[in-house]
Amino acid sequence: MFLKNKKYLFDGGSGQTLMEMGLETKGDLWSAQALLNENNHQMVVDMHKNFINAGSQLIVTSNFSVRRRLLKNYNLLDKFEFGIRSAGALALKAKNESDKKVIVAGSLPNQGVTYSPIHFETDETMFNYFHEIAKILKDYVDIFYLDVLCSIKEIKIALEASKEFNKQVLVGVHLRYDGKLPSGESLDELFETIQKFNCCGIVSACVSPEIINLSIPIFNKQKLPFGYKMNLFKELPTSNEEKFNSEGFEENYDYIDPVELLGTRNEEFGEEKYKKFVLNSLNEGVTLVGGCCEVKPRHIEAIKNLF
Template identity: 25%
Template sequence: MSLQNTNFAILDGGMGRLLERLGAPFRLPEWSALSLIEAPHYVAQAHQAYVENGAEIITTNSYGLVPHMIGEARFTAEGRALADRAGRLAREVASKAGRAVKVAGSLPPLFESYRPGNFKADKAPAILEILIDGLKPHVDFWLIETQSSTAESLSALVAAKATGLPVYVSYTLKDEDGRTDPPELRSGESVADAVVATLDAGASAVLFNCSQPEVMSSAIIAAREAIDRSLNPAAGLGVYANAFVPEPPSDEPYAGISEIRSDLDPASYLKWIRRWVDQGATIVGGCCGIGPEHIAAISAGRSRWLANGKTAL
């Protein structure tokens, strides 16, 4: 089958696992924020690795800059400065790329990933204000990522829209091993309903991330249909899966660092990318465990597809 679309943007891959591979300071609960605090040159090195391997969008290393990860006291005292540092590091790498590279300002789950029930609507605005204020001078658009519910994402979308920059929203999906149900957010909301609500609230793109590749296709199909029926059929549609071994749901935060699958090498992941692009994705990349070598494979694959006239490899 020939590719229906080769005009897609290439997002970067995961930050935390790459920092660990580079030898950066790395532990839970700080995760990728620890390098930003103690050894920011590793963060720049990680961004550079993605740019050198073909990423057209790099994401600020601000995912861990939330109170439950770096501590309430540090967030209050240093959160804005650390967000500024995260944005500045990404912007400096993008500016030196010698080609167009955009910077996405990561706005993460504020009260733990994968736990929609932990969202606190009354406390979210103050946290978002600090992150947005620090990142804003350096980013081209906002990426509200790994969102488990529309309540959580739309709260961040309102705050981000106030800056005047485009806002992308990325949802994480139920992805337990063997799942065959229609695609749902981790809150149980349907993907179609979430996409409609997100576009109606003013998002420029809807993505899916930090979930198994196996559950992404049904989400893309449902999202593509919703986008095509919406008042904004030109909205972007993206996907960047993780490479975790499937794990049962757990109520224990930070139980450990998840094992990476052995069957998602760059060539294998590229097959998923091709499927997602054929299903309507316009932005592709990787999340946890997907590294520069995967992004290089996506970039090279796109070049081959273009050179072959959008035909099979």
């Protein structure tokens, strides 16, 4: 999927971008509200098109929060399939309307707690969850994207669950303050595991600029195209050694916008600083670049001429 030595510009964070566009939601239901309510569907299409028009060559379906555990908390479990299918259909619609060569990546998100290796289901149940999502998305997407997964066990299960659909997989692994997975496993261990599957690339997913810099020399030791999706929240539970929390971030808090709890580095990382960071990383071997939470279309537009 990704050509050797070619640079690719991904999208940014769909959830926070939708909220900036006016999405009314609450807590960890987050971007799922845009998919579950048909009145918000045009907003999702516009969000994807905003990233495409800004320069994104790859967009990720916006179903990160459409997870059975989360929907159950809001008595919305019956909307699960509708939410996933809507994510695929709306991303594909945005691609087709843009009339540009865009890769659509189908999100296979963490099935436990966000930023955490903790799970509450059996391996078989996790396999079935990933398989179900992949089966729904397969007709809308070009590749699958493992979206902020936090342990080798979960990554391997997701790869096994999706392989029957014969699509390449972009591995999006979350990393903690020391460049390891939240599970404590090393990237070297992960590299060995994913060699057995049809992976087209690997990125550090939803991580701070500091962790990106820490991880680049490690990614350079393997052969797949690699890069990152930068997170610009200020206080992730995994980013600081003193505050490290393996329990991740979920519904134990009362909030509307995650920025209320996690803060933002959006002013610190304006377009010029973001561009300088990306340029430096490209010079160090990175070829896959995108954003996650708090990275908006304006950030992508600021760096499009680097690709």
